Amino acid sequence: MxxxxxxxxxxxxxxxxxxxxxxxxxxxHGKSTLLGRLYADTGSLPxxxxxxxxxxxxxxxxxxEYAFLxxxxxxxxxxxxxxxxxRTFFQWDGRQYIIIDAPGHKEFLKNMVSGAxxxxxxxxVIDALEGVREQSRRHGLLLSMLGxxxxxxxxxKMDLVGYRHDTxxxxxxxxxxxxxxxxxTPQYVIPASAKLGDNIVQRSRAMAWYTGPTVLxxxxxxxxxxxxxxxxxxxxxxxxxxxxxRRILAGxxxxxxxxxxxxxxxxxxxxxxxxxxxxxxxxxxxxxxxxAGQSIGITLDEQIFVERGEIVSHEDSLPLVSTTxxxxxxxxxxxxxxxxxxxxxxxxxxxxxxxxVAIHRLVDATxxxxxxxxxxxxxxxxxxxxxxxTIRAKTPLAFDLYADFDSTGRFxxxxxxxxxxxxxxxxxIPDRHEQLRTEARLRDFAWxxxxxxxxxxxxxxxxxxxxxxxxxxxxxxxxxxxxxxxxVLVAEGRxxxxxxxxxxxxxxxxxxxxxxxxxxxxRRYGEVxxxxxxxxxxxxxxxxxxSLPTEQIVPALQTLIHPVPLLAVYMSREAxxxxxxxxxxxxxxxxxxxxxxxxxxxxxxxxxxxxxVGAYPTFxxxx
Numbered sequence: 001m002x003x004x005x006x007x008x009x010x011x012x013x014x015x016x017x018x019x020x021x022x023x024x025x026x027x028x029h030g031k032s033t034l035l036g037r038l039y040a041d042t043g044s045l046p047x048x049x050x051x052x053x054x055x056x057x058x059x060x061x062x063x064x065e066y067a068f069l070x071x072x073x074x075x076x077x078x079x080x081x082x083x084x085x086x087r088t089f090f091q092w093d094g095r096q097y098i099i100i101d102a103p104g105h106k107e108f109l110k111n112m113v114s115g116a117x118x119x120x121x122x123x124x125v126i127d128a129l130e131g132v133r134e135q136s137r138r139h140g141l142l143l144s145m146l147g148x149x150x151x152x153x154x155x156x157k158m159d160l161v162g163y164r165h166d167t168x169x170x171x172x173x174x175x176x177x178x179x180x181x182x183x184x185t186p187q188y189v190i191p192a193s194a195k196l197g198d199n200i201v202q203r204s205r206a207m208a209w210y211t212g213p214t215v216l217x218x219x220x221x222x223x224x225x226x227x228x229x230x231x232x233x234x235x236x237x238x239x240x241x242x243x244x245x246r247r248i249l250a251g252x253x254x255x256x257x258x259x260x261x262x263x264x265x266x267x268x269x270x271x272x273x274x275x276x277x278x279x280x281x282x283x284x285x286x287x288x289x290x291x292a293g294q295s296i297g298i299t300l301d302e303q304i305f306v307e308r309g310e311i312v313s314h315e316d317s318l319p320l321v322s323t324t325x326x327x328x329x330x331x332x333x334x335x336x337x338x339x340x341x342x343x344x345x346x347x348x349x350x351x352x353x354x355x356x357v358a359i360h361r362l363v364d365a366t367x368x369x370x371x372x373x374x375x376x377x378x379x380x381x382x383x384x385x386x387x388x389x390t391i392r393a394k395t396p397l398a399f400d401l402y403a404d405f406d407s408t409g410r411f412x413x414x415x416x417x418x419x420x421x422x423x424x425x426x427x428x429i430p431d432r433h434e435q436l437r438t439e440a441r442l443r444d445f446a447w448x449x450x451x452x453x454x455x456x457x458x459x460x461x462x463x464x465x466x467x468x469x470x471x472x473x474x475x476x477x478x479x480x481x482x483x484x485x486x487x488v489l490v491a492e493g494r495x496x497x498x499x500x501x502x503x504x505x506x507x508x509x510x511x512x513x514x515x516x517x518x519x520x521x522x523r524r525y526g527e528v529x530x531x532x533x534x535x536x537x538x539x540x541x542x543x544x545x546x547s548l549p550t551e552q553i554v555p556a557l558q559t560l561i562h563p564v565p566l567l568a569v570y571m572s573r574e575a576x577x578x579x580x581x582x583x584x585x586x587x588x589x590x591x592x593x594x595x596x597x598x599x600x601x602x603x604x605x606x607x608x609x610x611x612x613v614g615a616y617p618t619f620x621x622x623x
Contacts, residue, residue: 017224020118022100022148024139025125030156033065034125034194035088035099038216041201044090065195093220118406121150121222123215128167128191129160132174140175141363144182145328145386147403147424151179151186152218159193163206188218228292231255232317234400234408236348237266237310241297248279248297249306251349254407257291258298258312266310267398268321269563270444273300303455305464305563309350311398311408315445319398319408321437324357326427329387329413333420337381337413344414345391347399348407358390381421390429396437396562401425432552433559436523440530440560457536458610461495465533466608467566468540468599469554471580476571477592482540485596489538494609496538501525522553526560533564538608554580567602 025031039045057063089098100119122143126136143151153175161167168191179186190199191210198204201216213221233256241248258264262275278287279297290296311319331337337356345354359378363386381387402409402424413421458464468485470478482498489496505512508524532539543553558566570582584602586595603609 017094018096018098019219019222019224020098020100020120021123021219021222022119022121022143023123023125024142025154025156026127026130026133026135029125029127029130030194031101031125034123034154034156034192034200034215035101036065037194037197037200039088039090041197042090042092042216044092092216095220095224097219119146119148120225121152121219122148123152123154123219124186125154125156126171126175128155128157128171131171132178136175137178138363140179140182140184144179144184145363145388147328147401147426149184149403150222151184152215152222153186153189154194154215155189155191156194158191158198158207159196163191163198163204165207165209168210187221188212190215190218228255229257231292231405233258233262233313234319234405235264235312236350236408237306237308237312238349239308240306246299247303248299249312250295250297251312252295253290253292254348255292255405256314256317257289258296259289263315264300264312265315265318265445266304266306266312267319268396269306269310270441271304271306271310271563272315272445273302273304275299276301302449303453305454309348311348311350318441319400319405320428321396321398321441322428322434323394323396323431324390324392324429325397325399325425326360326388326390326429327411327423327425329381329389329391329421329423331381331383331385331387331421333383333415333418335415336383337387337415337421339379343420345393345397345411346414346419347397347411350397352397353394354391354413356389357392359387360390361388362386388426389423392431395558399425399428401427433556436526436556436559439523440562454534454536457495461536462610463494463538463603464608465536465564466538466603466606467529467533467557467561467564468538468569468603469557469566470540470542470569470571471554471582472571473573476573476586477590478542478569478571481569481571481592481595482542484592485599486540488596488600489540494538495536496540497532499529499532499539499541501542504528522556523560526557529557530561530564533561538603554582565606565608567599567606567608569599 023031023035040050057065088101089096091097124136124139124143126132153172155168155171158164158168172189176186176189190212191204191207192199192215193204193206194200198206199210199214201214203214204210234254235256235258236251236254237249238251239249241250258275258278260275260278263272264275265272276299278290279299280287280290280294287296313319329337337343339356339359341355343354343356345352359381362378362381378387381389398408399411400408403426406424409425411423411425412419413423415421454465468482470482472478486496486498504525505521508528512520529539529541554566554568567584568582569584569586570580571586573588575587584598586598600609
């Protein structure tokens, strides 16, 4: 069925929506021909373009190809407009389609993980004569790793196999089984001939046995992503500015709406407050609502301490919070990415130290060859490779899955001050403190507050609330140092208290038994510390009496008192290679007066102890 001279479809109505479609397939499987046919048969070509290309073909004595139209259309769209060399667009039935041509090259992968080309659906082209080949499988893997779930498979060049139904069904069955293993289910598998126009825009008489949609109809059946302003609120906090007595929290709304009077949740800190006002530059009167795409500032009904990196949301649509997540990562670093080597992850406005704890699978972005650690573990990712990895941050991060929110589900990795890779988050992995974190979040949401704020207490006492946790062997003198530190702080007029875990064991924990209820000891210990820091106290303590490892007690306590800062101090009589991670490490015979002042200096550097100026304490926050 040759439709070279078929008239274009009727004029399309104004654009009511947009959709990004990626088209993948081997270079010889007919992608350009399919796109050229779509543009011609939907009337999307500039007037006279089809006739001009056909005339040029006649003059040169070569057969007209619809692929020529795609090349010409791409060139036409690039004139006077900045657009990827692999992106074109056409409009049909009230929707504009942005077509991202993806030959499998690394540039497409870079764009996907950086957000420059976020595909909502895909056309995957397979040559009916060649059938399912390795390249077809690699492209399916690519779509799976990029989180594209809406897929139409086009079995092209059916004219070369005599439009045989059994050939089509064999290819369909084989490829569907392969995609099922990647958790991808194609919505439609369509037999077609792009060259002759069969089932592209018009139905094919040569394949009357096929009763499903045409390729164009399948595009219309794809679901568009919900408009950003209709999504739940995501407002990554960029900075906090102080003007006289006001604190303005600034950032860009990446999804949803924020309205004066809204109750907001700050993640991962779990702080809550109401929106008192929305601030915008040179806007009078001040707006009462802002939505996705707007850069704004907000003031709150109470002075809570929150910092850059928090993700602001409503309580009914919280982001995920964990130290660990699974991701698809594109690596561009000058040196390979190594497992367990420290990196910095930047996610929205958050920045934290992290490490790669597992590399599950590799894909070379240049040729899409794949490898997985079925027999031998993978320890490195080379330049231009895509890897499926697990990343663990030093402290909890707030994030979303990329499939739900691209702005808070996308990240970059920094290696030695250079942005060396980027990726998309595909799953949250609960860490060992997930249960404690959930409990703390629910507790903080329902926390009954008094009329005295943490900032009021900080101004009165000359310090912020915090916990100083001394860990290490009992022979190191940590109990003596804890007592000395408390005495010095109180002598300076600070509001400090020594929390001895032995007192909890004899009282609050008297119903527990050593050995099999250590987790509950930690939970109660953290909840008592949380109550004390809510009074504005500087809590000084040593590890719990059940002698849990430092690497367990410190993060558990941090989880339960978050976002109140914790200063971890490790003490040992002798130097050792197995020193737990801590803010301060003291080894060998020490001068306890000097150690006390080291801790006081660290508290000042972290902005916990105020630098007193006249009668008014000021804080140099540096956490």
